[in-house]
Amino acid sequence: MTAQLPTLPTGPAAGPGDGATVVGESLLRGAWHRLRRSPLAVAGAVIVLLFVLVALAAPLLAPYEPASTQWAGDVTPQSVPGPSADHVLGLDSFGSDMLTQLLYGARQSLIVGVVSTLLGLSVGAALGISAGGLGGKVDTAVMRLVDILLSIPSLLLAVSVAAVMGQSQLSVMIAIGVAQVPIFARLLRGSMLSQSRSDYVLAAGALGIRRRRIVLGHVLPNSLGPTIVQATLSLATAIIEVAALSFLGLGDSDPAVAEWGRMLVAAQERFGNDPRLAVYPGVCIAITALGFTLFGEALREALDPRQRR
Amino acid sequence: MTTMTSATTPEPAALLDVRDLSVVFHGSHGDVEAVSEVSFSVRPGEHVALVGESGSGKSVTSLAVMGLLPTRSAKVEGSIRYDGDDLLAMTDHERRDLRGAEMAMIFQDPMTSLNPVVPIGVQIGEVLQRHKAMTGRQARNESGDLLARVGIADGSRRLGEYPHQLSGGMRQRVLIAIALACEPRLLIADEPTTALDVTIQAQILELLRELVSGTGTALVMITHDLGVVAGLCDQVHVMYAGRVVESAPRRPLFARPRHPYTGGLLRSIPRLDAPRGEPLTPIPGSPNDALSWAAGCAFAPRCGNRIDRCTSQTPELAAQHAYEPGYEQALRCFNPIGEETS
Numbered sequence: 001m002t003a004q005l006p007t008l009p010t011g012p013a014a015g016p017g018d019g020a021t022v023v024g025e026s027l028l029r030g031a032w033h034r035l036r037r038s039p040l041a042v043a044g045a046v047i048v049l050l051f052v053l054v055a056l057a058a059p060l061l062a063p064y065e066p067a068s069t070q071w072a073g074d075v076t077p078q079s080v081p082g083p084s085a086d087h088v089l090g091l092d093s094f095g096s097d098m099l100t101q102l103l104y105g106a107r108q109s110l111i112v113g114v115v116s117t118l119l120g121l122s123v124g125a126a127l128g129i130s131a132g133g134l135g136g137k138v139d140t141a142v143m144r145l146v147d148i149l150l151s152i153p154s155l156l157l158a159v160s161v162a163a164v165m166g167q168s169q170l171s172v173m174i175a176i177g178v179a180q181v182p183i184f185a186r187l188l189r190g191s192m193l194s195q196s197r198s199d200y201v202l203a204a205g206a207l208g209i210r211r212r213r214i215v216l217g218h219v220l221p222n223s224l225g226p227t228i229v230q231a232t233l234s235l236a237t238a239i240i241e242v243a244a245l246s247f248l249g250l251g252d253s254d255p256a257v258a259e260w261g262r263m264l265v266a267a268q269e270r271f272g273n274d275p276r277l278a279v280y281p282g283v284c285i286a287i288t289a290l291g292f293t294l295f296g297e298a299l300r301e302a303l304d305p306r307q308r309r
Numbered sequence: 310m311t312t313m314t315s316a317t318t319p320e321p322a323a324l325l326d327v328r329d330l331s332v333v334f335h336g337s338h339g340d341v342e343a344v345s346e347v348s349f350s351v352r353p354g355e356h357v358a359l360v361g362e363s364g365s366g367k368s369v370t371s372l373a374v375m376g377l378l379p380t381r382s383a384k385v386e387g388s389i390r391y392d393g394d395d396l397l398a399m400t401d402h403e404r405r406d407l408r409g410a411e412m413a414m415i416f417q418d419p420m421t422s423l424n425p426v427v428p429i430g431v432q433i434g435e436v437l438q439r440h441k442a443m444t445g446r447q448a449r450n451e452s453g454d455l456l457a458r459v460g461i462a463d464g465s466r467r468l469g470e471y472p473h474q475l476s477g478g479m480r481q482r483v484l485i486a487i488a489l490a491c492e493p494r495l496l497i498a499d500e501p502t503t504a505l506d507v508t509i510q511a512q513i514l515e516l517l518r519e520l521v522s523g524t525g526t527a528l529v530m531i532t533h534d535l536g537v538v539a540g541l542c543d544q545v546h547v548m549y550a551g552r553v554v555e556s557a558p559r560r561p562l563f564a565r566p567r568h569p570y571t572g573g574l575l576r577s578i579p580r581l582d583a584p585r586g587e588p589l590t591p592i593p594g595s596p597n598d599a600l601s602w603a604a605g606c607a608f609a610p611r612c613g614n615r616i617d618r619c620t621s622q623t624p625e626l627a628a629q630h631a632y633e634p635g636y637e638q639a640l641r642c643f644n645p646i647g648e649e650t651s
């Protein structure tokens with residue numbers, strides 16, 4: 001614990017005890033200090049931050065309107081115009097400005113990734129909390145359902161949902177969200193069960209604290225760490241799966257929406273003579289997923305109680 | 310057979326009266342009898358010790374009194390009366406209302422008994438809000454006062470701190486503050502000093518003594534440390550393998566232990582006045598060597614006073630002449646120290 005003192009932003013002069021207001025240092029703040037010292041975490045955070053900024057500011061950054069295929073005439077079956085003064089990264093296979101499409105694609109990935117992860121997280125958390133908190137028959141029922149969902153490969157599950165619900169942005173979100181439900185449910189239930197056996201839960205019971213309060217006020221907050229980590233990692237998976245669904249032709253069918261996965265599909269036929277078309281969106285997907293994964297792994301280590309000093 | 314001959318001594322009604330308590334755990338390897346034939350009582354203001362090594366059933370006894378054993382896997386029989394009411398006949402709901410308000414418990418490990426992600430002020434305030442119907446603000450003020458009472462200077466300013474910012478001794482003080490927040494009439498302390506540094510142990514014991522003696526709180530001290538007993542307790546029950554083997558007031562127990570196990574416990578304490586170089590006298594064997602009480606005395610394999618009868622017949626807990634009126638004195642041994650037959 002003493003090793004943390006020098007890294008406190010207020011310096012050693014404001015250590016606990018002599019300051020006018022002693023503010024407790026929560027576990028999250030401790031994790032924050034550890035995060036800042038890990039180069040991988042910083043790299044991941046920078047990528048994530050850039051991605052989010054680009055996604056939010058896409059209308060400001062993009063040189064042209066999105067999905068305007070006004071240069072479609074320049075695209076021939078043999079070639080797509082490459083980088084030029086007007087188009088820094090050239091055109092894409094539909095005759096739109098590549099840079100514009102990539103920027104708007106980030107926006108699309110962020111929306112779908114966040115919404116579907118939130119969906120998976122909230123439904124999965126609700127299932128996990130009721131299973132871990134109520135136990136007994138509820139637990140058994142919920143976990144059997146989760147086992148069934150887990151036995152289906154997540155991409156296959158997402159494909160089925162997308163196929164049933166038709167091609168729209170919403171169905172992509174639901175498809176990817178549903179595939180994440182069992183992961184969150186199982187994770188939260190597991191960590192709640194292990195926390196339920198801890199001493200402080202017994203101690204709270206010895207004080208006559210009601211079960212509901214113990215579950216929601218004591219067990220749940222202690223179980224959230226792994227869930228936060230999983231949510232970060234799930235964002236990476238979601239972004240890849242959005243692209244994968246588009247690649248399989250099950251993505252958002254609206255051509256006015258820029259989407260990295262669909263850019264990949266379109267680039268497929270021309271990959272031999274114009275790899276640039278596939279490389280740009282591919283690299284975008286890979287870097288974004290890498291950023292979330294790095295950040296998530298670093299978060300996992302920072303929140304790991306065994307790392308606590 | 311296990312009841313004491315207490316008819317001769319007029320005494321205030323017991324606050325806690327445990328009779329013939331047995332706890333059986335249903336495990337995958339069959340049933341395990343963790344506690345049986347345990348009887349003791351605690352009067353208001355009295356300090357009673359349950360002494361024994363790990364596995365002797367003393368913690369299970371205290372959890373049974375608190376009603377914290379898992380209902381599915383543990384079968385509790387006998388009677389546990391609190392203030393005349395049979396706890397075992399109560400609903401879970403009624404018992405939960407008693408816990409924290411009427412009876413409280415301090416656990417062994419202060420490092421794990423506080424919730425790591427909840428500020429200590431919230432953890433103290435929680436029990437006040439639960440049992441005293443206080444508002445958040447009232448609970449906060451009261452929590453600060455409580456911290457001051459357990460010797461945490463500047464208590465009200467430290468309510469926002471998290472357990473990991475406090476030392477072990479400080480955490481145990483916080484746990485004591487929580488346990489005593491609603492002024493319970495019965496306090497069970499399960500090895501409250503075992504996990505602490507020796508210098509802190511004395512402070513915590515002194516604090517406990519001060520707090521309970523000021524309010525007339527009855528104290529049940531669960532410990533394996535006879536030093537703790539000597540400093541704090543009036544009545545002692547020594548447990549071995551789930552049963553009481555000797556009950557006595559503190560003074561006669563230390564001056565003249567009767568059961569060979571009690572004698573062994575006393576001899577295994579290092580003494581300053583012993584000649585240097587003299588080896589300590591541990592009790593041979595380990596509690597794992599204990600037999601069940603079904604065929605003879607469970608302590609027999611480790612006992613220096615063993616006679617033939619010990620391995621063929623199970624000794625009963627027999628009431629003894631009480632040296633001090635109002636105390637329980639009993640012994641479960643065929644061949645006690647000082648009366649050896651062979």
